[in-house]
Amino acid sequence: CVLKASQKRRPLSRLLEQLLRNLEKRDPNQFFAWPVNDNFAPGYSTIIRRPMDFSTIKQKIDDNEYKSLNCFISDFKLMCNNAMKYNKPGTVYHKAAKRLLHIGLRQLTPQKLRPLGAILT
Numbered sequence: 001c002v003l004k005a006s007q008k009r010r011p012l013s014r015l016l017e018q019l020l021r022n023l024e025k026r027d028p029n030q031f032f033a034w035p036v037n038d039n040f041a042p043g044y045s046t047i048i049r050r051p052m053d054f055s056t057i058k059q060k061i062d063d064n065e066y067k068s069l070n071c072f073i074s075d076f077k078l079m080c081n082n083a084m085k086y087n088k089p090g091t092v093y094h095k096a097a098k099r100l101l102h103i104g105l106r107q108l109t110p111q112k113l114r115p116l117g118a119i120l121t
C-alpha cells in the first residue's frame with residue numbers, strides 16, 4: 001500500500017506538527033504566525049537578536065531541523081519571550097505572549113505528551 005506523504009514523515013516530525021497546530025490555535029489574532037516586521041515594530045530587529053515565529057518553526061519541522069522535543073519547546077519559548085521583551089507589559093502583544101506561553105507549556109508537559117506516545121527521553 002502507498003503511504004500518504006504525512007505517514008512517511010519521521011515520528012518526531014509528525015508529533016511536532018501536531019503540537020504546532022495545537023499551539024497555533026491559541027493565537028487567534030495570528031500575532032505569532034509570521035516574522036514580526038520592523039515597519040510595524042520600530043527597531044525590532046535591533047532589539048530582538050533571534051526572531052522566531054510559527055511559520056519559521058513549521059519550516060524547521062519540514063527541514064527536520066529539530067532533533068528533539070526540547071529544541072522545539074525552546075523555539076516556542078524564544079518566540080514568546082521575544083514578544084515579552086520587545087513589547088511593554090500591558091500591551092496587547094505582551095499579554096498575548098504571556099498567555100500563549102502559559103497555555104503552551106501546559107500542553108507540553110510530560111503528562112500531556114505521554115498519551116501521544118511521545119518518546120520523552
Ligand SMILES: COc1ccc(OC)c(-c2cc(C(C)=O)n3cccnc23)c1
Pocket residue numbers: 030031032033034035036037040041082083086087093
Ligand atoms: C496587528 O496585526 C499584526 C499582524 C501580525 C503581527 O506580527 C506577525 C503583528 C505583531 C506581532 C508582534 C509581536 C509578536 O511582537 N508585534 C509587535 C509590534 C507590532 N505588531 C506586532 C500584528
